[in-house]
Amino acid sequence: MTRRIILALWMAGLIRAQSSTPLKVTPSSLSFAYTLGDAKLPAAQTLSVSGPAGGTATVTASGGLWLTVTPASGALPVSAKVSVNPTTLVAGVHSGTVTVAVAGLDPVVVAVSLVIKSPPSTLAASPNPVAVTYVRGDANPSPVTLSLTSSGGLLAYSVAVAGAAWLAAAPKSGAIFPAFPSTVTLTVNPAGLAPGAYKGTVTVSAPQAANKSVTVTVNLTVNPGIPTLASLWPSRITQGAGPVTISLSGGNYFTGTVVKAGTTALTASYLGPNAMTAVLPANLLAAPGDLSITAENPGAGGGTSQARTFSVLSSSPSIGAVVNAASYLAGPVAPGTMVTLFGTALGPDALATFSPPSGGGTIATTLAGARVLFGSTPAPVIYASASQTAAMVPYGVAGQTSVAVKAEYNGVQSPAVTVNLAQSSPAVFTASGNGTGQAVAFNYDEATGAFSLNSESNAAPKGGIVVLYATGEGVTSPASADGQIATQASPAPIPTATVHIGGADSEVLYAGAVPGLVTGIIQVNVRVPQTPPAGKAVPVLLFINGVQSQAGVTIATR
Template sequence: SYFTESGFTPEFGSVAPGAPGAATTGTRLIAQFHDLPPGVFLTAPASVRSQLPDGSPGQLEARRVIGFAGDLSGGELLDSGGPWELAPVENGRALLVYEVVPAAPYQGVNGALVNDTFRIPVNVVYPQPASIGGARVVLGLGPWDATAEMSATAPTPRFSPPDPAGSFFPVIVGPSLDYLTFRFTPSDETPLVERKKFDSAVVAGSLSVIEGGDWLSAAALAPPENDTVGFTVRPEGLADGRYHGAVALRLASDPNLLVIVPVILDVNPPPEIMLDTSPVQFRTGVGDPAPPAQERFLNGRNKWLDYTVTVETTSGGNWLRVTPTAGSTPVYLRIEADPSGLAPGRYEGSITVTAETAVNSPQVIPVLFEVTPPLPTFSATAVVNAASYRDGGVAPGEMVTIFGENLGPEEPAGIVIGADGKVSTVTGGTRVLFDGVPAPMIAASKRQTTCVVPFAVRGRERVMVQVEVDGWKSAPVSVPVLETKPGVFSADSSGQGQGAILNQDGTLNTPENPAPAGSVVTLFLTGAGETIPPGIDGLLNPAGDPPVPLASPLVRIGGVESQIEFVGGAPGLVAGVTQINVRVPGTPGDRVPVQVLFSWRSSNIVYVSVAP
């Protein structure tokens, strides 16, 4: 019997010292490769001579076994010094089996002990630009019988598979860049052909397709170009996806070595246009410069595309331009809108991108160009109570006046009662929006517009206000929302001076027509806030059972809290205008101050005339 030590190191696919145990001649060395990715090919030599510790040839030889049984016994030993051959890979696994035999001319020395080492190279061809850190190898040794040392004949081999739970060694394989890649997209011309030149001639009859099926073929060219192989790929009928193939051949420079050329075929879906087709919007004012150009990125999915671009406008002439109008992807399309000669209005156009080979051609981008008249403008401080002209916020149902520019028509427009009996939300082509909710309109003119804040703003901290004239909106302006913001109407609509107050007989209170002491006068105000029942936008207050403010009022006349006889919506006026009937104290005078409080928020001060 002859003893040897064998093992597997983490080095690239080689068997080296370190196996746990000794082996007799007839012992089989087993290497199992696990977790190999698709497209990996292994080749190994037919035989390997052992080495002595000093590096000189040993007395043993490991010869590769093919056709072995499931228990790794039996099979045929390849010839000593024979060529390299493939190791079949199935389901990510490959199995190499070598048997230890005496090397010629040695025939065996009974009882001699040798300390030989085997290094079995394994060529791993991996056609991907990455390493396989996940692959691993286990080493197995065929068991030996200690009684065989005293036996005149070799023991009957008993082999078992390696134990997958132990002796794992990772295989770190650098990528082989010596591979071919073909990419096919429907509409490409076929077949796909590529040539590869080697450093010597291809051995005649050695070339074969070892993986790839009918889609892959290869042949060496005729001499003197027989160092070049032509690869032909016919992808017709293949589903989308990646396909692995390989061609094996031998070269005259080293006929024993088996050269593997991996082939990758990527079959792509049909090409598509990749383009954002959401609308492109431009806006500029009359007489202003052209708006900044915009860009859209045009590309092809699965393949570069040749494209053409056309533009169309429905009105306004040739105001839309796109560059470039033809070429190949990828590219940025520059889109421009020219307002020269255009009157205020909305103009529509479209951009059509066509690529003959794309399955989703053509693609259309809508374009909207707004040429605006001078837009409404105002500030938050210009939103004031219509009675007191105080700013600082708005209350539900408060009548407010907005001051600014371009807030309505040149000719002032007044209140409009709709068919439903409510105050319309449009007058003179003007609307006022509170968080998008249209307000009942009282009046509109170029620099001043009056409306009633919708009751829906109640409970909000702030509200966005916009003025819209003939469909053109101002920039939104944020204003605070208050629970109440009382303002008492004055006789001259200035928010101060003589109040718009009626005497008990229904006549207007003036210094010439004072109210008798102890009589009841009527005040009109806005900004009392939400009502019971809840306020309805634009509704005219009924004469009977009008809505009552949710907050309780307090009225001071001449600094004295006065007795309130009635509070509620002013009959016949829009919801949001409140009437208070209050008894006049006995303080005479032409200018007796009047102030109203709701939720302790005070109104402006107006004056009432009281007779002596």
């Protein structure tokens, strides 16, 4: 009897020892990272599961179809592969879980995060290369305007000229605001140069840009008459169009200049030494492809210009995402918000930006053949390209909870996507262009009236004034007009704007329209409070009508 009791107790202890073996899952959390547009998906990660011998584990993923795990079950120990597919997901943090369960034991939940970032801003300079032809004895060539653009946030830049004493560029530094190109004027003084080919470079450097710098090659040809072809307008059309008249801009044209598409001479009209038009016949536009356009001055001393590409397109527009242009986050947007559309065939291959009307006026709702429709209302278009277009949400959508958005290019519309609406959706522009990090901010010197870019090396003093830029304020009072270029500060600045710097309430001196920019982009002048600790990355939050701007935006204070 005693032996039987001892054996029973020993077996019970063994069972308890077996069942007390814990369920162990490593690692305890998983994190994946992805940048929009990257062709390579994040690598799969492995969960190691151990527990009672002979036990069976089930492994399940939740949070979205973008998260998968395999195998779904197996005898312990188990190695489970966790994979993510960010395709079609928008920028931001996406969360999910992987749950591991074994009968009789508490399940283990592993948190999974997928951080999707927007690509950094890219610096672009146009035209590039620049070709200048000089005929000896003529007046000096006209200055060339170099257009500097940023694909996202504000970029501070500097300009350096090398390899040519005859080439100059001004200004030497500046800033490029999103959707508002900066210009650098290139001047050529060929005095004393013998006939021949000359080359100089203009390097535009922007440390915050993804590509850091752009080198523009300037080619000067001193001879009696080779024409230049700087640009075409338009530069693309949908296949099947009838005859299309294109405008050629360049130099050294005359009445005998011949315009060609490949080897086909076109019917051309001479407008002046720097401009011509030519007609592309329907047969050249029947199939998709690229046409090489040149201008040729026949005869002695003449020659053929550099080629420009005219594209015949066949694809229809498609919208992949609609995000706030400042935060680069998807979500509800307010009337007047600047938004960015990502997709395909949204506009021309080369970035097109609007030309601000002189003395105010409104921004057009069509740019280089591109339009954005909110319901049936066309939106003012800030810039347009094949993969990315920015527009201002029409104020007329106020009162609705959502709106159907379509992109249109050369009369062909995309399928609609639904965008939710809100009274306000504030977001602060950042120097990185992805909605996080250093804000687009300027320090204001009350003594001198000078502005300087806020940065780690140029922090704002406590008690000093910092100027921020944002969008998403919503409907204003008095009402703002769609696409209106502000000519003065708002007569009635937004009354409900508040700012927290380092978590402390800050005195808002002004919050309203920015003279020279489109209504819907606002300027917020705020005084840095005395209480929060100074630092290189002090958090900044903007509140409008109680709605908070995106987290992760900072300024430097001292």
